[in-house]
Amino acid sequence: MKRNMQAFILKQMKKHRSMTIATVRSDGWPQATTVAYVNDGLDLYFCCDPDSQKVRNIARCRRVSAAIDGDDEDWSRLKGLSLAATARVLSDPKEIARALTLLGRKYPALAGSGRPEPKDVAVVKLRPKVISVIDYGKGFGHTELVRV
Numbered sequence: 001m002k003r004n005m006q007a008f009i010l011k012q013m014k015k016h017r018s019m020t021i022a023t024v025r026s027d028g029w030p031q032a033t034t035v036a037y038v039n040d041g042l043d044l045y046f047c048c049d050p051d052s053q054k055v056r057n058i059a060r061c062r063r064v065s066a067a068i069d070g071d072d073e074d075w076s077r078l079k080g081l082s083l084a085a086t087a088r089v090l091s092d093p094k095e096i097a098r099a100l101t102l103l104g105r106k107y108p109a110l111a112g113s114g115r116p117e118p119k120d121v122a123v124v125k126l127r128p129k130v131i132s133v134i135d136y137g138k139g140f141g142h143t144e145l146v147r148v
Helices: 003-015 053-060 093-106
Strands: 018-024 030-036 038-040 043-048 063-069 079-089 122-135 143-147
Touching: 003 038, 003 063, 003 079, 003 122, 003 143, 018 043, 018 053, 030 043, 030 053, 038 093, 043 093, 053 079, 053 122, 063 122, 093 122
Parallel strands: none
Antiparallel strands: 018 030, 018 063, 038 043, 043 122, 063 079, 079 122, 122 143
């Protein structure tokens, strides 16, 4: 991946605060859900209820899609990412603690009593395989496909 493309991707990941993740339900239909996330390089982390539909879906099928973008009245300023990734619910306590620390840095409200206990949440890691980079500043519908 070209250095300027990676810089653009990382900037979008850092700039935005939520992403929509799509998992596959047991009946084959996609399920899209908005989650707060943090990135560590190109890897993305979010936490959710361990009994959530997302966790059950990921246990069945690790392939997910996600979208990270913002909203702007001027469509020519729209920028964002759409990605295909593998997902896994973390089980290593050190990895979970690191992800929760990163989430706490991005979301200061989680500090102190607002931070979830590792036993009370599922921490999910997404590892992108393909990223579609969206930049309408380069023209309506402009995307570039990046393989990770």
